[in-house]
Amino acid sequence: MxxxxxxxxxxxxxxxxxxxxxxxxxxxxxxxxxxxxxxxxxxxxxxxxxxxxxxxxxxxxxxxxxxxxxxxxGAKDLLLGERRSAFADRFIEPLLAEARTLGLTPADLAALLAERAAQTERTEGNPA
Structure with missing residues (x-):
């Protein structure tokens, strides 16, 4: 650390x-x-x-x-709020900007997220 x-x-x-x-x-x-x-x-x-x-x-x-x-x-809730906001600034805003460039809708993004999450679960559940 x-x-x-x-x-x-x-x-x-x-x-x-x-x-x-x-x-x-x-x-x-x-x-x-x-x-x-x-x-x-x-x-x-x-x-x-x-x-x-x-x-x-x-x-x-x-x-x-x-x-x-x-x-x-309330410290945990305060920290979760800060971290979620920082996560949105760092990852979601650029993701949305790129999605607009690619013509992806929020529904398209949700589908991609669900698909990737399912792939990750399958990969982690079945070690190679």
Whole structure:
């Protein structure tokens, strides 16, 4: 995880977000401390703190004085909304632009998606 050239604090924040989205870090449970994150990833605690602060500013985490950071109620829904919006911007908009160029309708795109999904399921279900 910590190696793709993006700032480390962003990678830390994404890792925490991924844990919330996959359910391994549930809402209203304690998040790893900055010292735990720093030790685990062998980074400066200030870098880990910057990633945690970013999530606090977004409303994903909140601080309980003297106890630590916790996952906010609604954090998963907030993150899903952000990720869906980013997915649409990154993949759906270009897909729609190319579909218009090719003269494909939304129904054509839905049919292509269904066809490819079925192929993927068959391929994954039958290892070669």
């Amino acid at each position: 910590i190696d793709d050239g993006r700032p480390l604090f962003l990678q830390i924040a994404e890792q925490i977000e991924d844990s919330i989205l996959d359910g391994s870090l549930a809402e209203e449970t304690q998040a790893p401390s900055t010292n735990e994150l720093a030790g685990f990833y062998r980074i400066n605690p200030a870098t880990a703190a910057k990633g945690v602060a970013m999530l606090t500013d977004k409303g994903v985490l909140y601080k309980r004085r003297g106890i630590g950071m916790f996952v906010a109620t």
